[in-house]
Amino acid sequence: MNEMKTIRGSAPLYSQVKELIIQQIYQGAWSPGDLLPSETRLGQDYGVSQGTVRKALDALAAENLVIRHQGKGTFVAAHTPDRALFHFFHIISKSGVRQMPSSQEKGITRRRALREESQKLGLQSAARVIQIDRVRSLEGEPVIAESIVVPAKVFPDLDKLPLEDLPNNLYQLYEERYCVTISRAVEHLRAIGASPQDAAWLGVKKGSPLQLIERVAHNLKGVPVELRVSRCNTENHYYESIIV
Amino acid sequence: MNEMKTIRGSAPLYSQVKELIIQQIYQGAWSPGDLLPSETRLGQDYGVSQGTVRKALDALAAENLVIRHQGKGTFVAAHTPDRALFHFFHIISKSGVRQMPSSQEKGITRRRALREESQKLGLQSAARVIQIDRVRSLEGEPVIAESIVVPAKVFPDLDKLPLEDLPNNLYQLYEERYCVTISRAVEHLRAIGASPQDAAWLGVKKGSPLQLIERVAHNLKGVPVELRVSRCNTENHYYESIIV
DNA sequence: TAGTGGTCTAGACCACGAG
């Protein structure tokens, strides 16, 4: 590549460069964890100045799509345990401890999507989906009952994996096995009463208050690819949110 | 002012400029809503280049402390209704409507802080605080029972205001009447059962699940200046959180 | 028309990491 197709009246150059880089990550030209070419090199490739590339990379870094390391270079962001913990897991113990919960799988099923699910995932009605149920524990205590629904088309064979092979960090699996990068999510929180199933799994009384978290997770292109419903026992934990 | 005291080995210049600007806003040199001098002018005043001032202002804009308008200039951020709604109010109706709730004051009292309150607010034990209780409604339905606790020292006379004079948007009052700018908050969410008081105020059954939101709000310097505990009926609403 | 922030470029030097 040697020239940026600059279109008069279109988005700023750095923004076009940014989208180009996202496109290339999406297409697999660079994978999560890979070192990107230097700013200078990218500028030569795209036919723009190094400063413009820098602005594009800064914007990507602000969205956690790349990680910059002085002296080393710029890397495509990967769903490391750290990223999972500090960006995609918001349950903190009351004493302030932040740690990744362990997972106990309760089952995987393949079925047809409910109307609401296909709508939220942008699927044809009654498209095939895979559901994973698991209970997640912190310090040995079961705290979260979690149901995950994903399109079977995007994650084929996910239900064929042995239960034991399902990692704690699913987003890493999505990334490595299915080349799907989760880059953004929207969560809706409510308070509900524990269902008999939740009560049994979490060791609480039926009807006791649980924190409900409904998450829709999106890939690099902003397409929803996962629904996740969590019911949390917030006796000893809470959900943390920072506002600016 | 004509020269930036650059200290060798210290923080980057633009970061020092940023802190200087925060300092001047904090001291009232510029008030919320005011137009800042142009980048060029600030650069002359501080003895740095316009590009360095720009980086400082960009950082301030990222934290919502200033607002930039092409062609007009850079303004000190104010707690307008819009900012309250889109940055400090996260309850959305299930149909996706986002609107500011109306408030019905239930009382203001002056008392001594509980141990937990003085700890969270960084006060001497048993320091004087003012508590405001109110019920907030969306589309005529009472949805949120809210208790606000602030240090009497920071907001003197707040309890002397006629109840009717308490505005819906308290942060605007803090800003205009007490020169306290809320710039950041941390929220902890849990699910609880409705107390008799909450049940009466919100028109739900005692013990029914409510969304609890405990917020600590900080001023420009990062000092906590307000505690706010909200109990929300999430039958028809939810708390929205965006993750990147 | 004048002034502002937004974009783009170019070049210099520094701090960091790796060999």
Next chain:
DNA sequence: TCGTGGTCTAGACCACTAG
């Protein structure tokens, strides 16, 4: 020692706003 991103500067042009 070398290459990287981080900082800082300087100047050009554009898009928007207001008078």
